[in-house]
Amino acid sequence: MELIRRYLWLVFLLLGMIGFLVVWFAIPREPEIEKLWHLYLKLASYGCILGFIAFFPNKLKYGYLLVYAPFIVFLGYLIPRVSFFGVTGNVIVTNFETVGEWYTLLYLLVVQMINFSVAFAYRMGGGTPGKTIKISLLATITLFSGFLDLAFYTINPVEIPEGGLIYAHHIIVFLGHAPSFNETIIFALCHIPLFLLVVFAPLDKWFERISKRVQSRGKKEAAPVITS
Known part of the structure; x- marks a missing residue:
């Protein structure tokens, strides 16, 4: 057995x-x-x-990172493929007025609902607050790092746009211009330190210290004042 x-x-x-x-x-x-x-x-x-x-x-030291692992497949393959069929299926090309609705449903609702659902399931399964936050943050960093944009032009049968520029608005807002494919790679790699910072940040220890300070302050305020 x-x-x-x-x-x-x-x-x-x-x-x-x-x-x-x-x-x-x-x-x-x-x-x-x-x-x-x-x-x-x-x-x-x-x-x-x-x-x-x-x-x-589930008793592994860095086991919570396995909860993040499916996001690699999700953001590196599934969403780029769905985006590809949205583009080539004329959702954007011939019906441009609906692109905002399509983008909102796919990226702001579907992606984030999966993000929150996974994080909530981990927490309900006994995950600590710090690791729960890490799972969600790691997925969000991956989403906005440019990884998904690179995957779109890597796994789909499409060529890089004319001029070699990728019009990823979440990157444009930081760079001030549409990045080239190589600039997007560099932009994505620059997120690795941020990724590692989240992985090794002792969030649970910080939360524990904050909790102890709040409890200690509460006990002091609740202590009776003895007057003569």
């Missing part, structure tokens, strides 16, 4: 990954369910991945 308890998560992971690969490469990406086994395989893969998450050993 001890062996099963220790490695059950790994079994689920392997089965889930095999199922995912079959679904990704062997099943047509269509909304219709052509064969019933397609549905069964998708549900089985989901169940295995969920089992991996549920039984994963």
Whole structure:
């Protein structure tokens, strides 16, 4: 039983990954369910991945960084691909009036709701306040670092805009001009120190000290005054 308890998560992971690969490469990406086994395989893969998450050993020193890890895939692949289909699907090209709504829904609501949902789930699972904040901050730093903008032109079949400029407004507001592809790379790399600063910042210790000071001050104020 001890062996099963220790490695059950790994079994689920392997089965889930095999199922995912079959679904990704062997099943047509269509909304219709052509064969019933397609549905069964998708549900089985989901169940295995969920089992991996549920039984994963969570007593690791820097385990909270694994909670951040999916954001790399999310911001480095999924969102750039969704953005690509939004652009090439004429959401922006032929219906420019809706671009603000499209941008708001995708980047300000979907991305941030996933950010907050992951952070809240970690906190509800027993995560400390400091590490909970770190998870959300690391995801936000990644989002605005230029990583996503670079990924858009790397994983999608599109060329860098004419003149080699990337019109990322969250970068333009800092540089004062549209950056080139190479400038965007440098801009992204400049976020590494900020990333590491967040990872190693002793937030929980700071919160603990602040809490003790507040409690100590509260006790002093509540102490009875003895007069002769």
